[in-house]
Amino acid sequence: MLMLGEDHNGRIRASSSMPRTKKLRIHGCSKIPDLNAEPCLDWEEEEEEEREATQALSLPQDADYVLNVPQLVPELEVEILARVPRFEYWKLLFINKPFSRLLKSGEIFKVRRERRLVEPSVFMLSIGDTRWTMFDKDFENFHKLPELPSDSCFLQRDKESLCAGTHLIVIGKEDEGIALWRYELETSKWFKGPAMITPRILFASATCGTVVFVAGGMKIDENGTVEVVNRAEKYDSETKTWTLLRGMHKRRKFCSGCYLSGKFYVLGGRDENEQNLTCGERYDEGTDSWEIIPDILKDMSFSSSPPLIAVVGDDLYSLETSANDLRVYNANARAWKKLGDVPVRAKSSGGWGVAFKSLGDRLLVIGASAGPSRAETMSVYTCRPPADGKEELRWEESKRCCDVELNHFILNCCVMIA
Incomplete structure (x- = not known):
């Protein structure tokens, strides 16, 4: 059992009935780290920064306060941290190296999903x-996320965004073609790829847990030729891979997607002849098949947006x-x-x-x-x-x-x- 109290010097101390304890000293810290400070974009410098931080903590300095913290088994640490509000996780990166590694491992987010603690x-x-x-x-x-390290073409053009698990996926056109960038919540950093099997823009998407489904859209080849597609695939954030699915009955762009009652729905959009589509389609992953939903948008007006x-x-x-x-x-x-x-x-x-x-x-x-x-x-x-x-x-x-x-x-x- 862990108890907090003040000693005769007014310092906060923690005591426990557990015999095995570990003393943690938090040295003079001039200010609390800024939540909105921009993280380093170069992930190759991360280990060097951690080594410098560890060396700084080992210098003989006066401690602001002392905590006698009992050592916890890793499983219990994860269970406790999984219950901390997620917007407090940034602070864990500044506690020590083991906590930082635990956060970046993704184990905390896995437990949050299993315990239904997600938000x-x-x-x-x-x-x-x-x-x-x-x-x-x-x-x-x-x-504020770090700046996405792409070219000016990507930053200025229209983009598609979707989420799967702890990944934010942003897809758009760079100078050399359609590119995919992913932001990982565990590290607060951007990474490029993995590319779609069929790179496209203006597609429909829907998230289900750690995976996201995409279908339709516009494929642009190296010559700038545009093709409206019916192709579908899904991204798994745990394996960072794309899997090809059976294609839809109709080609469509400017369509929208949602996940409803265990199925992936794609609604509206325009076909390869620029005709508005009032029908929708729903995908059953169990049978890898699509079913047409006739006239689901027949009473809706059409605009230029999906x-x-x-x-x-x-x-x-x-x-x-x-x-x-x-x-x-x-x-x-x-x-x-x-x-x-x-x-x-x-x-x-x-x-x-x-x-x-x-x-x-x-x-x-x-x-x-x-x-x-x-x-x-x-x-x-x-x-x-x-x-x-x-x-x-x-x-x-x-x-x-x-x-x-x-x-x-x-x-x-x-x-x-x-």
Whole structure:
């Protein structure tokens, strides 16, 4: 049993009934490390930095305070740390080398998944920003990711973003072709690859735990020839590999995806002849087969952007940009029901620049506020859609939003559950 108390000098000490203890000295630290300080982009320098930190701690200095910390078996350490709020993990990197290695091993995140301790985080890139921002689920904490070390072509062009496990995947076009970059939460660093089997842009995607499914999109060869594809594949963040899946019935680009009731859904988009598609398709991984869903979007208006869809529980929701309202799909009636207005100006931009995602048991929408202020900074709203669809739709604004001011035009947004 671990107990904390003050000695006669006013220092904090920890005592334990366990006979085996280890003394940890934390030497004079002038300031707490900044959560938003940019991490090193060169991962080859990491070991050298750790060696320098270890040498610094071994110098004879006066300790600010002393802790008698009992040694814990590694399994127990992981179980304890898995229950620490994830936005506190950055602090572990500054405790000591073993804690840093434990975090980077990914074992903590594996236990979090097994114990169902995962929590959502929102990754976002707005226009004019060069670095991604990560927010916690309540938008009370944030962290600036290191700059993505790609070329100017990649940074300035449109990109696709998706999450699998602890990986943020960003795909776009570099000077030499379509490239994939991944940000790993364990190390807070960017890595290039692995490339898709069929590199493409403007595709549909949906996350299921540690894997993400992709389908459709536009393939661009070395000569600049564009091909609309029906190809599908999935990425496994634990093995960092792509696996080829059976292709869809139809070629489609500008489509959207979601994971619903154990299946990967792809909705809308345009075919190789630039015709709008009202049908959807759903993929069953068990049988490696696709099923056409006829006219699922027949009552929806079409805009230049992909459909804005999200899943909460077992329900499929859509942000109808032409009317700026929220709708839910009734699978039995094969019809969409209007639930109420959405508090952002999705209509003015044809759906572009607006983020519409599921955030646990809530819906999340980010964009330019539809209120009287019409500020040019982003507004963040969430709501728990009524179970029966009969109650009034109530959106809650995240007014603090970590005191971060980002442009209201959201280029990319995705949610990571880890």
